[in-house]
Amino acid sequence: VESSIPEHMREAWRKYSPQGFKTKDEFEGEVVRHIETTLARSLFNCDELAAYSGTSLAFRDRLIIDWNKTQQRQTFADQKRIYYLSLEFLMGRALDNAMLNVGLKGVAKEGLEDLGFRVEDIISQEHDAALGNGGLGRLAACFLDSLASLNYPAWGYGLRYRYGIFKQEIENGYQVEIPDYWLDFNPWEFPRHDVTVDVQFYGWVNKYTDDEGKQVVSWQDGELVTATAYDAPVPGYGTPTVNNLRLWSSKASSGEFDFSKFNSGEYESAVADQQRAETISAVLYPNDNLERGKELRLKQQYFWCAASLHDIVRRFKKTGRTWDEFPDQVAIQLNDTHPTLAIVELQRILIDKEGLEWPKAWDIVTKTFGYTNHTVLPEALEKWSVPLIQNLLPRHLQLIYEINLYFLQQVERRFPKDRDLLSRVSIIEESTPKMVRMAYLAIVGSHKVNGVAELHSDLIKTTIFKDFVTVYGPDKFTNVTNGITPRRWLHQANPRLSELIASKLGGYDFLKDLTLLNKLEPFIDDKDFKKEWAEIKYANKVRLAQHILKTTGVSVNPKALFDVQVKRIHEYKRQQLNIFGVIHRYITLKGLSAEERKKVAPRVSIFGGKAAPGYWMAKTIIHLINKVGEVINNDPEIGDALKVIFLEDYNVSKAEIIVPASDISEHISTAGTEASGTSNMKFVLNGGLVIGTLDGANIEITREIGEQNIFLFGNLSEDVEDLRHHHFYGNYQVDSELQKVFDLIKSGKFGDESAFGALIAAITEHGDYYLVSDDFDSYRKTQDLIDETFKNQEEWVTKSITSVARMGFFTSDRCINEYADTIWNIEPLAVADEKEA
Numbered sequence: 001v002e003s004s005i006p007e008h009m010r011e012a013w014r015k016y017s018p019q020g021f022k023t024k025d026e027f028e029g030e031v032v033r034h035i036e037t038t039l040a041r042s043l044f045n046c047d048e049l050a051a052y053s054g055t056s057l058a059f060r061d062r063l064i065i066d067w068n069k070t071q072q073r074q075t076f077a078d079q080k081r082i083y084y085l086s087l088e089f090l091m092g093r094a095l096d097n098a099m100l101n102v103g104l105k106g107v108a109k110e111g112l113e114d115l116g117f118r119v120e121d122i123i124s125q126e127h128d129a130a131l132g133n134g135g136l137g138r139l140a141a142c143f144l145d146s147l148a149s150l151n152y153p154a155w156g157y158g159l160r161y162r163y164g165i166f167k168q169e170i171e172n173g174y175q176v177e178i179p180d181y182w183l184d185f186n187p188w189e190f191p192r193h194d195v196t197v198d199v200q201f202y203g204w205v206n207k208y209t210d211d212e213g214k215q216v217v218s219w220q221d222g223e224l225v226t227a228t229a230y231d232a233p234v235p236g237y238g239t240p241t242v243n244n245l246r247l248w249s250s251k252a253s254s255g256e257f258d259f260s261k262f263n264s265g266e267y268e269s270a271v272a273d274q275q276r277a278e279t280i281s282a283v284l285y286p287n288d289n290l291e292r293g294k295e296l297r298l299k300q301q302y303f304w305c306a307a308s309l310h311d312i313v314r315r316f317k318k319t320g321r322t323w324d325e326f327p328d329q330v331a332i333q334l335n336d337t338h339p340t341l342a343i344v345e346l347q348r349i350l351i352d353k354e355g356l357e358w359p360k361a362w363d364i365v366t367k368t369f370g371y372t373n374h375t376v377l378p379e380a381l382e383k384w385s386v387p388l389i390q391n392l393l394p395r396h397l398q399l400i401y402e403i404n405l406y407f408l409q410q411v412e413r414r415f416p417k418d419r420d421l422l423s424r425v426s427i428i429e430e431s432t433p434k435m436v437r438m439a440y441l442a443i444v445g446s447h448k449v450n451g452v453a454e455l456h457s458d459l460i461k462t463t464i465f466k467d468f469v470t471v472y473g474p475d476k477f478t479n480v481t482n483g484i485t486p487r488r489w490l491h492q493a494n495p496r497l498s499e500l501i502a503s504k505l506g507g508y509d510f511l512k513d514l515t516l517l518n519k520l521e522p523f524i525d526d527k528d529f530k531k532e533w534a535e536i537k538y539a540n541k542v543r544l545a546q547h548i549l550k551t552t553g554v555s556v557n558p559k560a561l562f563d564v565q566v567k568r569i570h571e572y573k574r575q576q577l578n579i580f581g582v583i584h585r586y587i588t589l590k591g592l593s594a595e596e597r598k599k600v601a602p603r604v605s606i607f608g609g610k611a612a613p614g615y616w617m618a619k620t621i622i623h624l625i626n627k628v629g630e631v632i633n634n635d636p637e638i639g640d641a642l643k644v645i646f647l648e649d650y651n652v653s654k655a656e657i658i659v660p661a662s663d664i665s666e667h668i669s670t671a672g673t674e675a676s677g678t679s680n681m682k683f684v685l686n687g688g689l690v691i692g693t694l695d696g697a698n699i700e701i702t703r704e705i706g707e708q709n710i711f712l713f714g715n716l717s718e719d720v721e722d723l724r725h726h727h728f729y730g731n732y733q734v735d736s737e738l739q740k741v742f743d744l745i746k747s748g749k750f751g752d753e754s755a756f757g758a759l760i761a762a763i764t765e766h767g768d769y770y771l772v773s774d775d776f777d778s779y780r781k782t783q784d785l786i787d788e789t790f791k792n793q794e795e796w797v798t799k800s801i802t803s804v805a806r807m808g809f810f811t812s813d814r815c816i817n818e819y820a821d822t823i824w825n826i827e828p829l830a831v832a833d834e835k836e837a
């Protein structure tokens, strides 16, 4: 291509192309150079933030060398790539991960010591990249880590939000949201001002016959917004592969934008236009498992899909291949329905721009896309109103109608006269206003649809997508059980445990093949090993206790049982069940004599998680937890027997401290509501036990680690519907022990009882949709069993080690290999010089 240096002049380039540091001295040289020149600071003016910046820039240089090579290798190899489209990438911190993945954390630690710093302090300077809400966004981040670690040619595509998920503060027991401006200094991103795409909105569709008598469809006028690419390197663990995460940022298009307005007294309106364009990528919608149908959200979705598709098509066209080869070069995975417009956009490009015939184009489209469903909750299933799409994306609405027609005609041929079936599977819901069902569009436009855990994948086939199983047969639907990266969630978060495991297994190979953990089973009776195992858990609890003291002022006993529930606050996840259980425990403790109280297993109940800013019930739950904590933590009769902690601003970097420190974690959603859950896997991998319902991945975790190693309780998913029905039509009585809890709340013990009325009424008066009352008794009894089991530390540690040894299945590496084999049909790209980890 024109921009490449001529062959005979490449000698000088090759001679000077940087190699990156390898030794401690070289590392120090790079850090000091960056601090003094890139940052214009000196040794008289170098705080921890400056040292963090210099260190990151040194590692970034290293990554970018391998990044360049990886991209060249992938281009020359000319094989199929996977593009992972996700509105959320919850990456957390990058520096620690980069150090470990390139295998130079030891070098950095020693180098930083020479320069007067501790590596932990430097790492903790970094602001989390928090471009996600919860499980879905973190899953995308784990997938990127596995894709790179397994050498798959893969790109992530997302939005570069100026504000990630809000920071949470607790004031007087209430959640307060603080904007998360995270881009002040972000050494990990590369702006690509030369990689831009103009994205069109609004306007109208012009259909006409051109001079040669050809039908032409053109989408005209409206407004243009420019997408600029920002790239972040994604290093694999123990491999030179560095993949790319490309995030789009919006700004007013220079072609479109009316600069003359600035001079003609319309300064304000010119600035307003500009701000409107920038608003598209300004902020992440802070809802987990909820879609509210706002126009700006739809704009975000189209902006990102159009820019990404344009980029992918541009790259494909450079290969000079014909269109029918597109699905052999490109696989696109839709992370939930958020990127479904990408299906319509590709069809539009093929039909309107490339002039392909409908069936040919549609065949290419469906071979290209795969769709992952992450929820069955009705309030989370996306629907967009037809008038909204008509206005914003008039051509796309036409294409959606044509896609629907083409699909329904197929259905009609196979199931003649079944008008009911036709209306049930129609992409258009015939309501007022009419709505586009995005999940149906995603199914129709993809060749494979997958759920994220076995139960969930079965449920989508028998409930929300039942009719599509009739239409397509069962093989279009499949399961890929979620996984987590053991690099971040074991090696990085729990280095001592990782080291202990490595000492028994003879190295760190298990981080690349997690099934090797089963080689721990022979050590289950090894006294010294068990002792060390328990000591590491204890040290992690001491560290968390220090964090709790520093952030809440409450002193907790690290010998107590640490009971953790950290995840987004949602009624279906049932933090209310947990806190009602805590109140019940408090009532029980108050009924004991001082003598008897000394005999109970002391417990610290730890909560953390954000409520969506508009989700009042979730905010009420947070309020109750905090008020209960105030009362119990200050009750002198209770002391260490029970403490209740709400940790502010739960995020990825805090999870790295919390997860290794739990004895028990709670995964207690109403059966059939949590698609998978992934923190359950993180806790068990770190030697924590689980109390859980038979929901999501809990079921498969049980199958892998054994029933005797997990505390299961509650009703089964197949009984949920009947129980709900019974709440309305049977003679339904709230559990009497739960009623005692409600009575204490109503007495004003935890402050103004009216604040919590809605929480109680949801159960006593509004049908207890999430079955809190039905599961309360078995929850309590299971918690009592946990107390008993914890008293026998010997037995507890055995369960802990056995569980870890059997967690190999839950690595995201296994998960990515399944996607690659069964959905994407892609191969890893061989790398010559595999580095030692």
Ligand code: Z16
Residues within 6 Å of the ligand: 133, 134, 135, 136, 137, 139, 287, 288, 289, 290, 336, 374, 375, 380, 452, 482, 674, 675, 676, 677, 678, 696
């Ligand atoms: C989300 O985090 C999830 C589903 C969804 O539709 C939207 C969002 Cl933002 C979560 C599921 O709730 C969780 O069970 C699952 O483990 C996770 O996605 C990853 O699949």
